[in-house]
Amino acid sequence: MTDASSRAAELLKEHRDSIDRLDAVLVYTLAERFKHTQAVGRLKAEHALPPSDPLRESQQIERLQRMALDADLDPEFAKNFLNFIIGEVIQHHKKHQS
Numbered sequence: 269m270t271d272a273s274s275r276a277a278e279l280l281k282e283h284r285d286s287i288d289r290l291d292a293v294l295v296y297t298l299a300e301r302f303k304h305t306q307a308v309g310r311l312k313a314e315h316a317l318p319p320s321d322p323l324r325e326s327q328q329i330e331r332l333q334r335m336a337l338d339a340d341l342d343p344e345f346a347k348n349f350l351n352f353i354i355g356e357v358i359q360h361h362k363k364h365q366s
């Protein structure tokens with residue numbers, strides 16, 4: 269192995285270690301978020317509130333897109349990602365109500 273290729277292998281490993289740590293943060297963060305949304309779902313079911321709240325969703329999407337721009341993340345990706353998660357949450361809320 270040349271010096272250049274062993275340095276490349278070292279850098280690849282460092283990046284992958286960081287990716288693994290960040291993936292763990294994502295999974296634990298998502299799990300914590302779902303715990304809160306499940307609690308919201310139970311509250312909504314107990315108080316006959318609708319599963320989705322479009323005003324709150326649009327405020328969140330706006331906020332997330334501002335943060336994404338600040339963080340140098342594609343705001344369109346951030347929007348799609350949050351919409352995907354919210355879609356899952358609403359399905360959970362509908363189950364609470366059935």
Ligand SMILES: C=C(O[C@@H]1C=C(C(=O)O)C=C[C@H]1O)C(=O)O
Nearest residue numbers: 305308319320321324325354357
């Ligand atoms: C969690 C809630 O329920 C739904 C899910 C949301 C979310 O995952 O962020 C936001 C709004 C609602 O459509 C809520 O009303 O706060």
